[in-house]
Amino acid sequence: MPKITVLPHPEYAPEGKVFETQGHLSLCDALLDHGVEIEHACGKVGACTTCHVIVRQGYDSLNPPEEDEEDMLDRAWGLQPESRLSCQALVDNEDLVVEIPMYSINLEKEKPPKP
Numbered sequence: 556m557p558k559i560t561v562l563p564h565p566e567y568a569p570e571g572k573v574f575e576t577q578g579h580l581s582l583c584d585a586l587l588d589h590g591v592e593i594e595h596a597c598g599k600v601g602a603c604t605t606c607h608v609i610v611r612q613g614y615d616s617l618n619p620p621e622e623d624e625e626d627m628l629d630r631a632w633g634l635q636p637e638s639r640l641s642c643q644a645l646v647d648n649e650d651l652v653v654e655i656p657m658y659s660i661n662l663e664k665e666k667p668p669k670p
């Protein structure tokens with residue numbers, strides 16, 4: 556089973572986290588299943604950037620990003636060459652090291668209150 560190492564993030568994994576998961580599910584689902592409550596504002600359909608992660612190790616084992624994902628990632632805060640939308644990245648059998656960026660852009664949350 557692939558091992559996923561989540562680097563420390565003050566909100567989602569203050570101490571960091573290491574867990575094993577089954578392959579062939581999305582990285583977002585793997586994180587959520589193991590208590591890393593990463594945001595997923597669009598319901599995991601690749602239409603926001605709140606589930607953005609940077610895959611520090613094992614990037615090449617993931618399915619390649621589709622063009623739509625790359626377009627969406629262009630709007631993400633802190634974009635890096637190893638950035639992925641975690642809901643679109645499928646875990647294979649290789650271990651991963653994942654960093655959750657310090658900020659995400661959640662347009663849903665940032666909407667002004669309704670009058």
Ligand code: FES
Binds near residue numbers: 606643
């Ligand atoms: S949850 Fe919206 S793109 Fe992944």
